[in-house]
Amino acid sequence: MKMALQVNGERHVVGVSGARRLLDVLREDLGLTGTKEGCGEGECGACSVLVDGAVVDSCLVPVGQVTDASIVTVEGLAADGVLNPLQQAFLDTGGAQCGMCTPGMLIAGQAFLASGEEATDDHIREAIAGNLCRCTGYTKIIEAIALAAERSA
């Protein structure tokens, strides 16, 4: 089945079953391997992408449900090879260690920044509660999101 997808501002046409996981379409059909699989059942958030601005676990979404939506993956954050403010803040604070949760964390952080909610410790913790990290203790990830909010204020 031919399907059109809007990913990172570009239109792609893929010939796959509508039941195929969005995660697999992104990684295998479109070659966007920045989005990661950590559990395949919506527990870890490594596969988070934005669908019309909302954070979703792409391992739980059949691609047929998002054909009309605008999808953003980690590859869509930096423009022309320049890190966006959130990515830069992660680099500055040490928010990325092994890098496996990082794409999903960035997506969750990006949605939080876009929400305009005040960047308190509690609010940030709430915003990334669906994304597991095993390396950082979350400290520097929270610091990064707060720093990005502060810099954009």
Added chain:
Amino acid sequence: MVDTIVARRPVPGRAQLPPRREGPAKLTGAATFTDDLVVPGAWYGLTIRSTEPRARLVSVGFDHQFDAHDVVLVTADDIPGENVVSLISDDQPVLVPIGGEIRHFAEPLALVAAPDRSAVRAARAHVIVATEPLDPVFDPLESREEFSRYELERGDVDEAMAAADLIVDEIYRVGHQEQLYIENQAMIAIPREDGGVTVHGSLQCPYYIHRAMKRALRLDDDQAVVIQEETGGGFGGKEEYPSMIALHAALLARKCGKPVRMIYGRNEDISATTKRHPAIIHYRTGVAGDGRLLAHDIEIVVDGGAYRTLTPVVLSRAVLQAGGPYHCRNIRVRGRAMATNTPPNGAFRGFGAPQIGFADETQVNRVAATLDISPLVLRRQWIYRQGDTTPTGGRLDDSLGLSDVLEAATGTTQFEANRARAASQGRVGPVTSGIGLALGWHGAGLGGSGEVRTAAVASVELTADGRIRILTGSTEMGQGTKTILPQLVAEELGVPYTDVEIAPQDTSVVPDSGPTVSSRTAMVVGGLLVGAARHLRREVEERTGAPFAEAYKKAGPLRIDERFRPYPNVTFDDEQLRGDAYPAYGWGAAVARVEVDRDTGEVHVIECTAADDLGRVIHPVLAEGQVEGGTLQAIGYATIEEIKLQGGRYLNDRLATYLIPTSLDAPKITSILVEKPFTGAPHGAKGVGELPINVAAPAVVAAIHDAIGVWINELPATPERVLQALGSFPEHAS
């Protein structure tokens, strides 16, 4: 004598901190982890695993109706070399042979591969396994099969115990803990034209796999090539098990003649791969009425699981660190590791130390509570001082920041004042808070004569076209190897950080620098590279008569290979367990603040402050990252992380049921870095990877006691255990 420095960011007098070397690639999605690799024509491999904890394998093969066209099946008969996963002992097979003994649930019996995922899944469903059941053993105390044993004694423990005014006699238990790296195990094998195999994988120790491939596949040095891809966390879990997966992928690749992908899902990863060793620790501590420590008598039983893997080394660390960072003249430690019919337990950050550390520190806290002495004051009395000796007779003369971390952690948190305030407020209402303290230590580098036997090599190379390149088998898995090693070399050579490259961790390119384990990379491999850079600089400057930075671009090619030489005055007798058990020790302190709900038994860790002496801080941001992450893993160990077993099988073998702390569970973590340089290493660093995970769990348990007045002897402190402990406490029995 260098004074203690509490590192700030950036460290005064040092170059500005470089960002993580591979950070931009990880932040843009460009970094390639194993499953991100596109390998044209690759097949998909799967493992057929046992569904019984112990049995005799009678047969394994496709059913007769199955059309096995375009599918391969690999059994033990297809292994060209020895059927062993090479490690300490040769007891673990690559695949259980026909007639052989299945020793645990999820043990690999056979392998299948097919050109696509659905075909390989279909093929798996047609594999028929016949077995004859055997009686399993699950309780290490009932097991008759011993993997290893250590006994250590100094002074006269029985006499000292007889003279004690107080003996604290307790049994502690800890269960399995899953490493839970976010990237599951992954390996891709590609057949080579020379008859060998190249594997690309998520791994910590390329040369472990290289050795394993040479033996099981009967390959020479050049035919076995191991390349580490970006690795999404390891924590010990990718120390030994990747050898198994690499062999599986390679066997399939050789049989089908195609590249083969073996990418584990989370369920398979949790079900089949190694965990932290469960342990039962019987601990007796004798003290005088005035609080003097008289004697420890410690018995440790470790559950090794079905195969030996690294168990003897894990046990040896538990034995060598038993007693904690306190001087004790009379101490007896007996440790044994027993076989059970559960998946093999293996390396996990801390490696035996978190288990014993929980018991050591809870004993100290119990003594303090019983004698009504502040746990801080008692520790000031007991801790190691300059010139003290460890139970093996190792002298602590150098790099002893123990008192410093104790004072830093308790000072910052105003431990005494907060403890007194909590006590004066009493335990009123359902939710009460408490504060707890623990210390810890971690021998950096391989224990005993491990570093001497490993004889690691690391190199710095000046290429013909004027580039500076580090050659090491030490891997990056998030901890910062690819950043700190170039930093050290750049500093030594007097060139910008960005001018120092690091070669890929590919066994055909880099030397064996020993495994990336045991908090040894910054200390041991970092030290070798500083030495290599020093030689390179001297040679270039002597040859050209100009400063290195000005001359090096035209001075190549030149390569300096630096091989490990024993640290000065560090010796150990592995047979007698006498001498310096580790080249140096990291020292840590943690203060935890918790809230406990007495109605529900829930423990919420609110805050944790960790102070750690790392010798020398190379990169404060990365070092803090290690402290914060290790501290949270310890808090998970203390509060929620638990494996439930039934019939030798892990029941909670998914992320929905094996819980690790989320951002909402995680406390505010504050790290304090303390520097007491290790003079044996040219750059003074001791390593930090494991130390923090040894310390925070007993601090949480002490805080729970401070909050609700009961001790938890078994981790994790789940609501059930907290309520049970409260039920046995008359004050709350109504």
